[in-house]
Amino acid sequence: MTITQLTYVLAVAEHRNFTLAAEKCFVTQPTLSMQIQKIEDELGILIFDRSKKPIQLTEIGNKIVTQAKNIVNESIRIKDIVDQQKGFIGGEFRLGIIPTIMPTLLPMFLNSFIKKYPKVNLIIEELNTEEILTKLHNNHLDAAIAATPLEDEKIKELVLYYEPFVVYVPEQHEFSSQKTIDPNQLDPNEILLLRDGHCFRDGILNLCQRRDNIHPPAFEIASGSFExxxxxxxxxxxxxxxxxxxxxxxxxxNREKLRQFRDPKPAREVSLIFPKSELKLHIIEALRSVINGVVKGAIAFHDVEIISPLSKK
Incomplete structure (x- = not known):
C-alpha cells in the first residue's frame, strides 16, 4: 500500500462519499475507488460498507483509519524534519482563528509575520471553536488561535496571553458611577450576549452561572458582533x-463607558492550539514568537482568574 492510497482512505472516511472524497483529493472517482479496492484486496478485508448510505466504516475499517492517520502524519513529519534541519521556515500553513479574536489580534501580528517569514504561505480562516477542533482533528488546519483550556486530549495548547473581560456600561446605568465592578454584581438577565456558537458568550455565562442571582429573563437579545x-x-x-x-x-x-472588574479580573486564556502530532512545529513556534512580541506591549495583566470557554450544558 502507498501513502497516497491511505490518504484516499482517510478522505472517504471523513466525507462518507467516494465522489466527494475524489473531488477533495483532486482525482477522478474511478481512480480513487480503484486504489481503495487495491488496499482492500491486499489486506483481504473491507474497509468500507458500501451498502449503507452514507458509506460506513467496518469494524476493522475504523482501526485501519486510526492507523492510517498516524502513518500519513508521520510521512509529513519527515519533510518537517528536513525543513527544520535546513532552517527553512516556509510552505503552506493553515491557521484558524475564532471570530472574537480575529479582528483585534490579526492586524497586530500579520504584517510582522509575513515580513519576517515571507516563504510561509499563511492561509487564515475565521471559524468557531467547534469548527476549529473538527478541522484540527481531520488535518485540515495546522494550528489555530482560540480561547482555552479546551480539555481536548488530542490538542496541545501554548498560552499567548490572558485577556480580561471589560464591562461596557451606558451612561444611565447604575454601574456608571462605579470605578470598578465585582462579578457578583452582574445580573445575567441584563447582559447582552453574542449569539450561540461563540465561546466568549459561553465564558460570560460561565462567569454568571457561579452566582446565585439567575432568574428567567424577560427577554434575550443575541447578536453576532460587539458593535x-x-x-x-x-x-x-x-x-x-x-x-x-x-x-x-x-x-x-465609548471608552469613558468602560468599567474594569476588580482583581482578580475575570479573563479568557488565549492560546495557539495544534494537534499533538506537532507537525510544522517550527512554523508554530515562529508564529508564537511574533505574536508574543506584538501583544506583550498591549496586554500586561497578571492578576486574573481564567474563565472556561467551554459551554456548560
Missing part, C-alpha cells in the same frame, strides 16, 4: 462585556 451589542447597550437595553483588546479600538466617548 451591535454596544449600540443596544447605548439604547438602554442592558450592559455588555467586551474582550480587552476590542476596547482599544473604541472612540473616546
Amino acid at each position: 451591535t451589542l454596544i449600540k443596544l447597550a447605548d439604547e438602554g437595553l442592558g450592559i455588555t462585556l467586551l474582550p480587552y483588546l476590542h476596547t482599544l479600538d473604541l472612540n473616546d466617548k
Whole structure:
C-alpha cells in the first residue's frame, strides 16, 4: 500500500462519499475507488460498507483509519524534519482563528509575520471553536488561535496571553458611577450576549452561572458582533462585556463607558492550539514568537482568574 492510497482512505472516511472524497483529493472517482479496492484486496478485508448510505466504516475499517492517520502524519513529519534541519521556515500553513479574536489580534501580528517569514504561505480562516477542533482533528488546519483550556486530549495548547473581560456600561446605568465592578454584581438577565456558537458568550455565562442571582429573563437579545451589542447597550437595553483588546479600538466617548472588574479580573486564556502530532512545529513556534512580541506591549495583566470557554450544558 502507498501513502497516497491511505490518504484516499482517510478522505472517504471523513466525507462518507467516494465522489466527494475524489473531488477533495483532486482525482477522478474511478481512480480513487480503484486504489481503495487495491488496499482492500491486499489486506483481504473491507474497509468500507458500501451498502449503507452514507458509506460506513467496518469494524476493522475504523482501526485501519486510526492507523492510517498516524502513518500519513508521520510521512509529513519527515519533510518537517528536513525543513527544520535546513532552517527553512516556509510552505503552506493553515491557521484558524475564532471570530472574537480575529479582528483585534490579526492586524497586530500579520504584517510582522509575513515580513519576517515571507516563504510561509499563511492561509487564515475565521471559524468557531467547534469548527476549529473538527478541522484540527481531520488535518485540515495546522494550528489555530482560540480561547482555552479546551480539555481536548488530542490538542496541545501554548498560552499567548490572558485577556480580561471589560464591562461596557451606558451612561444611565447604575454601574456608571462605579470605578470598578465585582462579578457578583452582574445580573445575567441584563447582559447582552453574542449569539450561540461563540465561546466568549459561553465564558460570560460561565462567569454568571457561579452566582446565585439567575432568574428567567424577560427577554434575550443575541447578536453576532460587539458593535451591535454596544449600540443596544447605548439604547438602554442592558450592559455588555467586551474582550480587552476590542476596547482599544473604541472612540473616546465609548471608552469613558468602560468599567474594569476588580482583581482578580475575570479573563479568557488565549492560546495557539495544534494537534499533538506537532507537525510544522517550527512554523508554530515562529508564529508564537511574533505574536508574543506584538501583544506583550498591549496586554500586561497578571492578576486574573481564567474563565472556561467551554459551554456548560
